[in-house]
Amino acid sequence: MASPSLTVVGAINVDLTARVERAPAAGETVADGVLQRGPGGKGANQAVAAARLGAAVRLIGAVGDDLDGRGIRAQLAADGIDASGVQTVRAATGTALIVVDATGENSIVVCPGANAGIDASRLGIEPDSAVLLQLEVADDVVIAAARVSSFLAVNAAPARPLPRSVIDACDLVIVNETEYAQLPELHDAQLLCVTLGAAGARLYRYGELVASAPGVPAIVVNTVGAGDAFCAALVCGILRGDGEEEALARACAVGAAAVADPASQPRLSHLDTYGAGA
Known part of the structure; x- marks a missing residue:
């Protein structure tokens, strides 16, 4: 099956992750943390996942002119991602401070840094591009990307x-249950995917249920990158022409593989290895 081409617009971060037995309560200190450092940010996570699933990927975002920014560019190149649209700005590369407990649940504080400095006037999205974006970037970037994409x-x-x-420009919107409750204006979207964690996911067209898929059992190690991997898989499946049930099932299988991996950018294989017929 032909590989889809995808432009991802979004945040690029360095993730500083403290793995603990139990996350601290307000005002509490826990002293058993193990610190990990690696690439992250929802834009970068989705771009890397899509590339590892077999898509041809271009990433648009921003990093600082610093060691972290240069390291991220090298990592993106190693994954075969076109990073020519990643701007270099004066601010430091974005950072996410993450606490992950023994059950894999997490809490995150994002320091946007360079992500807040993306120049929306020079995104350079190619005509007829399929675009996947998230909301860790400014509204002017979201609006500019939506204006020029052929699939959003x-x-x-x-x-x-x-x-x-x-x-109105969205061909697909993806939210979890909490976001679904917070954003009722999206409930009648052209195509809306609601993820349900371990229970799977549902797909609605203009508010009517059109597809559902159960969750795939997994040993949960880290949930940070699971939603991003799911998004990449669902979009790639739809772009390459998979049926809605099949695309949703594969995305759930990819999400399950992601929660079993400790990294925010989990190791993934080609999309065809997941879900129906795998």
């Missing part, structure tokens, strides 16, 4: 109100 998928995370022009 929006992972509405972290949840915030979207301009009507962006909602």
Whole structure:
């Protein structure tokens, strides 16, 4: 099956992850943390996942002119991602501070850094591009990307109100249950995927259920990159012409593989190895 081409617009971070037995409560200190450092950010995570699943990927975002930014560029190149659209800005490369407990649940503080400095006037999205974006970047970037894409998928995370022009341009919106409750204006979207964690996912067209898929059992190690891997898999499946049930089932299988991996950018194989017929 032909490999899809995808442009991802979004945040690029360095993830500093503390793995602990139990996350601290307010005002509490826990002293058993193990620190890990690696690439992250929802844009970069989705781009890397899509590339590892077999897509031809271009990433648009921003990093700083610093050691972290240069390291991220090298890593993107190693995954075969076109990073020519990644801008270099004066701010430091973005950072996410993450706490992951023994059950794999996480809490995250994002320091946007360079991600807040993306120049929306020079995204350089090619004509007829399929675009996947998230909401860790500024509204002007979201609006500019929506205006020029031929296929637009929006992972509405972290949840915030979207301009009507962006909602109307969406071919696909992806949210989790919390985001679905926070953003009722998306409920009648052209195509809306609601992820349900271990229970799987559902797909709605203009508010009517058109497909569902059960969750795939997995040993949960880290949930940070699971949603991003799911988004990449679903978009890639739809772009290459998979049926809705099949695309959703494969995406659930990819998400399950992601939670079993400790990295925010989990090791993944080709999309065809997941789900129905695998």
